[in-house]
Amino acid sequence: MRPLFHPAIEDVRPEAILHALADPVRAAIFARIMGAGFVEACSAVSAVGDRVIPKSSLSTHFKVLREAGLIRSERHGVEMRNHSRYDEVNARFPGLLIAIINAYARSSAPRAAAQ
Amino acid sequence: MRPLFHPAIEDVRPEAILHALADPVRAAIFARIMGAGFVEACSAVSAVGDRVIPKSSLSTHFKVLREAGLIRSERHGVEMRNHSRYDEVNARFPGLLIAIINAYARSSAPRAAAQ
DNA sequence: TCCCATAGTTCGGAATTACAGAACTATTGA
């Protein structure tokens, strides 16, 4: 198990962020990490919506988010803690993450929520 | 040649927009359409940066942008005019498009441009 | 009207990427 790779903030690319968050499952995971006090174990995300995500897929999703520069993962005993890198990313790309999270919130709302 | 499909604004999904703009070539094309008076023929985009794009790929890129709801394409004689749907999209997902375009502008700048 | 040039689209095969089950590794606790 090779050590986890985290890009430096100046190496974070918009295309990687957009690609990572273009998947609704990953966007939901990221939104949850941002919302839930900025820390969450992988195992806490066994399902998104009513869809169960196999753990190999989950692992890949976290890897994509990590390598896009959106989260920082560190081992804590047997589990993984995932911190959002929101502040760093927002400083580099102002407004990007909020706009994306809001867009998903709007589109999943029945009609014009997140107003 | 089937008629071009344009989604209604309420059917536009954030994942489609992010997927469309996660490709730097498409993002550059969209930025150019937005910048260049909101109208541009496909053939005006033979290259992005120093990279020449084959026309079959170009056609697909425009199709992805169109079906994501980002542009509206209409035939004008022998050529195609591509209008940005910025206003509609921005009304539905406020700040999303600007943030994305700005992010690309920042990342391609040598150091902290688009300030 | 017929033909040609221009602008885009569609087809098809190769290359790449994504998904998820199975096997593996790492850590903790009994």
Added chain:
DNA sequence: TCAATAGTTCTGTAATTCCGAACTATGGGA
């Protein structure tokens, strides 16, 4: 040392992407 838990990696299959070649559509002459 063994079992349990949490994640990762491997591997084969499925889905996407890319781009050259062939095709379609429109307009402008001769």
